[in-house]
Amino acid sequence: MTTFLVENKEYSLSDIYQYKNDRPKLILSEEIQSQINASRKVLDDAVLENKVIYGVNTGFGKLSQVKIPKEKISELQKNLILSHAVGVGESIPDDITILIILLKIISLSKGYSGIRLLVVKRLVDMLNNDCLPIIPCQGSVGASGDLAPLSHMTLPLLGVGDVRLNGEVIPAQSALEELGWAKIQLSHKEGLALINGTQFSTAYGVSCMERIDNLIKVADISGALSVEGLIGTDIAFEKRVHQLKPHQGQLDSAENLYNLLQDSEIHDSHKDCDRVQDMYSLRCMPQVHGASRDVLFAARNMLQVEINSVSDNPLVFVDGNDTISAGHFHAEASGQAMDIAAIALAELGNICERRTYTLVDGEFGLPHFLIEDSGLNSGFMIMQVSAAAIASENKTYAHPSTIDSIPTGAGQEDHVSMAPWAGRKLLKMVENVEKLYTIEILSACQAIDLRKGLSPAKHLKSIVDEVRKEVPFLSQDRYMKSDQEYVLELIRSGTIVSIVEQNLKLK
Numbered sequence: 001m002t003t004f005l006v007e008n009k010e011y012s013l014s015d016i017y018q019y020k021n022d023r024p025k026l027i028l029s030e031e032i033q034s035q036i037n038a039s040r041k042v043l044d045d046a047v048l049e050n051k052v053i054y055g056v057n058t059g060f061g062k063l064s065q066v067k068i069p070k071e072k073i074s075e076l077q078k079n080l081i082l083s084h085a086v087g088v089g090e091s092i093p094d095d096i097t098i099l100i101i102l103l104k105i106i107s108l109s110k111g112y113s114g115i116r117l118l119v120v121k122r123l124v125d126m127l128n129n130d131c132l133p134i135i136p137c138q139g140s141v142g143a144s145g146d147l148a149p150l151s152h153m154t155l156p157l158l159g160v161g162d163v164r165l166n167g168e169v170i171p172a173q174s175a176l177e178e179l180g181w182a183k184i185q186l187s188h189k190e191g192l193a194l195i196n197g198t199q200f201s202t203a204y205g206v207s208c209m210e211r212i213d214n215l216i217k218v219a220d221i222s223g224a225l226s227v228e229g230l231i232g233t234d235i236a237f238e239k240r241v242h243q244l245k246p247h248q249g250q251l252d253s254a255e256n257l258y259n260l261l262q263d264s265e266i267h268d269s270h271k272d273c274d275r276v277q278d279m280y281s282l283r284c285m286p287q288v289h290g291a292s293r294d295v296l297f298a299a300r301n302m303l304q305v306e307i308n309s310v311s312d313n314p315l316v317f318v319d320g321n322d323t324i325s326a327g328h329f330h331a332e333a334s335g336q337a338m339d340i341a342a343i344a345l346a347e348l349g350n351i352c353e354r355r356t357y358t359l360v361d362g363e364f365g366l367p368h369f370l371i372e373d374s375g376l377n378s379g380f381m382i383m384q385v386s387a388a389a390i391a392s393e394n395k396t397y398a399h400p401s402t403i404d405s406i407p408t409g410a411g412q413e414d415h416v417s418m419a420p421w422a423g424r425k426l427l428k429m430v431e432n433v434e435k436l437y438t439i440e441i442l443s444a445c446q447a448i449d450l451r452k453g454l455s456p457a458k459h460l461k462s463i464v465d466e467v468r469k470e471v472p473f474l475s476q477d478r479y480m481k482s483d484q485e486y487v488l489e490l491i492r493s494g495t496i497v498s499i500v501e502q503n504l505k506l507k
Contacts (some may be wrong), residue, residue: 003027006109006124008035010308012213013300019209020098022459026124028109028117035111036120040317043114046323048287052326054314055192056114057312077191081158084195087136087153087285094150094164097132097204103307104194113193114316122184131175131312134162134198139451141408142331146200149220149420154194157247159183170331178353189314194416197311198331200309204423205303205338207294210342214342215437216293219348220253221463222437224260224284226355226455229447230364231270232278234261249297250290252507257285264457266448279355279411281335282337288351292344299344302337307428332402335419338426339400340440346391346398347427353384353391359443360384370446370474380443387439397432438488439498441467459504465492466499 004019007029019026028036046053047070057068060080068076101123107113108120112415126132133156139148155161156172165175176183227234235260242251263269277283314325364367371379401422422439445467448456455461469491471483490496500506 002365005029006032006105006312008032011106011304012306013206013209013307016099016102016206016307020095020207020210023098023130024125026102026105026127028120028124030106032109032111033117036109036115036117038113040069040116040319040378041110042316042318042321043189043323044382045321051323053189053323053394056189056314056351057194057236058322059285060192066418069141073188074185077186077188080191081151081154081186081195084147085155085161087139087148087152089136089138091134092137094132096203096207097135097153098127099206100149100199101132103199103202103206104150104153104197106307107197107199107310108193108308111311111318112310112315114189115193116187116190119157119184119186119190119194122181125179125181129179130165131156132164133172134164134169137167138265138420139422140200140355141406141413141416142201142335143329143413144197144409144440145421146198146331147149147195147351147463149200150197154191156277157184157194158186176238177284179207180182193312195327196313198306198329198334198419199311201331201334201338201417201419201423202306204427205299205334205341206307208338208341208430209300209303210422211434211492212296212345213300214491214494214497215345215348215433216289216435217256217294217500218491219289219292219352220285221260221460221496221500222352222440222455223282223289223355224257225441225444225448225463226359226462227257227261227278227282227360228264228266228453229366229444230278230282230355231451232282233275234258234267236278237261237286238466245287247290247294248284249293253289253293254286255507260459260500261457262459264460265455266451267457269451269454279354279358281351281358285351288347292348294339295344299337302333302413305335305490306334309454312399315353330355331417332421335402335417335422336400338419339402342398342400342422342426342429345426346394349391349394349429349433349436352433352440353387356384356387356436356440356443359440366447366450370450371476372450379474379477380446383443383480384437387436390435393473394429394432397429401425405427434488434491435484437491438484439488441491442471442483444472446474459500462499462503463496466495 140146159173181364368374401418
């Protein structure tokens with residue numbers, strides 16, 4: 001992809017991921033430019049007719065009854081940005097900033113915001129020149145738009161704040177001079193259009209979903225490795241079993257697990273054993289992984305709708321030649337999507353930790369803590385402790401953000417979504433689950449190697465071989481930081497999944 005055309009289409013999350021990862025040149029289609037211009041004309045005409053329109057010639061929020069004279073409208077918009085850019089905390093990651101600006105451009109491109117084309121083009125120029133605003137992570141309640149963070153996004157248009165340009169943080173005014181750009185003097189409604197919106201919250205959800213799409217496949221791979229390490233059975237994953245409880249996520253996970261476990265010397269070695277059934281953390285993987293899959297699929301769809309939506313206020317309708325104040329800036333949909341995703345991730349983490357515990361418990365022919373000379377060596381004892389700590393963190397993070405609401409704006413904004421926190425903590429949970437699978441994969445590979453002379457299922461052997469390229473079998477205690485970092489990167493990079501999918505397409 002050499003260019004990314006902003007046009008009248010429904011964007012998939014995959015489209016957004018491709019832009020973020022490839023960073024092609026962004027271009028506004030002619031049709032989009034016409035839509036933006038037509039919307040602006042409706043607003044210009046309304047201002048010329050002295051119509052009273054919220055945020056155009058009135059104050060904001062509780063101050064919406066205050067009429068602003070024409071000569072003060074530009075000052076009103078500038079003051080809006082300066083007064084609202086009061087976010088606190090660490091700056092957000094650059095990849096989130098890129099998504100925020102892209103999603104804002106897509107929303108403004110729909111032609112319902114009344115903003116001038118030159119302002120939208122400046123946002124396009126910022127992405128095309130890798131000029132990224134420094135945006136603090138805290139300060140939005142996700143209701144009247146993500147006001148504080150989007151104000152920080154807007155500051156560089158005014159020559160205020162800081163940006164990262166060519167990898168260096170510099171004052172925005174210096175960046176404008178280096179790029180040969182003039183400061184933009186905001187006109188009626190433009191400040192409001194830039195900061196009304198759910199883009200900060202939604203960008204976190206979009207970013208997390210890219211990694212979650214990878215993790216739901218890693219879940220089945222990692223779990224299958226534990227089945228082999230614990231000499232479990234594949235019978236509970238047969239298709240005829242799950243057709244009796246046909247949740248789609250469960251069907252998909254069961255199919256993955258069954259296929260991953262075929263052609264295994266470990267499995268063949270215990271066909272006639274007396275174990276009647278496996279513990280829940282093995283046997284119930286399709287039910288637990290599958291339920292999480294279905295919830296995550298719903299969350300994904302909600303976020304996809306949001307990225308293709310207009311989240312501004314007031315809305316400018318070209319066909320009706322009018323404006324309507326409503327509540328599209330409210331981020332409840334994004335917030336609830338991320339809250340249910342958090343619950344699903346917590347459960348994936350919970351069952352993963354239980355499998356890790358079973359691996360180190362010294363049962364099923366395995367030595368305590370997966371090391372032969374235990375006592376002198378502690379082996380994987382504290383890896384499981386780390387897993388327990390991480391899983392516990394996730395249980396706290398899974399508490400829904402959107403069930404909280406603190407009224408703001410002197411009571412005008414009396415119900416807020418708290419979606420920004422839903423997004424920020426979901427990202428923490430994604431990182432935690434990646435670490436939990438790192439620990440399980442390391443433990444399962446150790447258990448598999450302890451089944452001396454027996455090869456695991458062919459689709460899993462490639463994973464064990466990949467891990468063993470850098471992580472040797474643990475015969476005595478050693479510093480394992482590099483082991484963890486290596487496997488974590490295999491997960492985050494998508495390598496674990498891609499290795500399996502060279503020969504077996506996963507659901």
